[in-house]
Amino acid sequence: MTGFANAGSGIVVRGIAEAVVSNRAWLSEIDGKIGDGDHGNNMAKGFARAAERIGDGDRLDAAFATVTDVLMGEIGGSMGPLYGMFFSDMADVVADEEVIDPALFxxxxxxxxxxxMAIGEAKAGDKCLLDALVPAVAAAEETASEGFPVMLAAMRQAATEGRDSTKDMIARIGRASRLGERSRGVLDAGAASCCLILHALADGVEKRLT
Structure with missing residues (x-):
């Protein structure tokens, strides 16, 4: 199959929520080493609420919009607006599409x-979620012509490598940036949650293709 139906694919977002909730403690543990330690709890709370509001037949764009509404309107922390915008802008791209193929994905x-990137000053290399997201997007764009199986595998690998690369970085934004050299040696919580989200997104898409 070269694509999957938008209709009914809101279930993919439920899978993302399940991955975030099940890794709540791990994300908070990472965040607690150089941050305020609430990343896992905030993310889990937001995604759990969103999952409860996503219906079985919801379109992917509608489910993304639900996540955006919860993260930007009900959840505290610095990551809510960032992930809210991430899902909002993805929803806009597929809102009028009935089938999502690799190029559209x-x-x-x-x-x-x-x-x-538009709502913040962060960039890849700053020890942040973009260190997982930017290479994952690049991998998806580079392999889209080879079909979903190849593209999703490349996206997963790039996200994982990007997440792991943050361990050797010095934080340049957020609370952790005040630690300077002491922020090195720990994964970035945002990159970790972004990697989780991208892996769960890929898993959900694969299930829709079978």
Missing amino acids: ARMLAAGCEGV
Whole structure:
């Protein structure tokens, strides 16, 4: 199959929520080493609420919009607006589409990434979620012509490598930036949650293709 139906694909977002909720403690543990330690709890709370409001037949764009509404309107922390914009801009790309093929999926991811960068000053290399997201988007764009199986595998690998690369970085934004050299040696919580989200997104899409 070269694409999957938008209708009914809101279930993919439920899978993302399940991944975030099940990794709540791990994300908070990472965040607690150089941040305020609430990343896992805030993310889990937001995604759990969103999942409860996503119906079985919801379109992917509608489910993304639900996540955006919850993260930007009900959840505290600095990551809510960033992820809210990520899902909002992805929703805009596929809102009028009935079938999502690899090329459209890659454009969707790219739009989400651009949305995150547009509302902040962070960039890849700053020890942040973009260190997982930017290479994952690039991998998706580079392999979209090879079909979903190849593209999703490349996206997963790039996200994982990007997340892991943050361990050797010095934080340049957020609370952790005040630690300077002491922020090195720890994964970035935002990159970790972004990697989780991208892996769960890929898993959900694969299930829709079978």
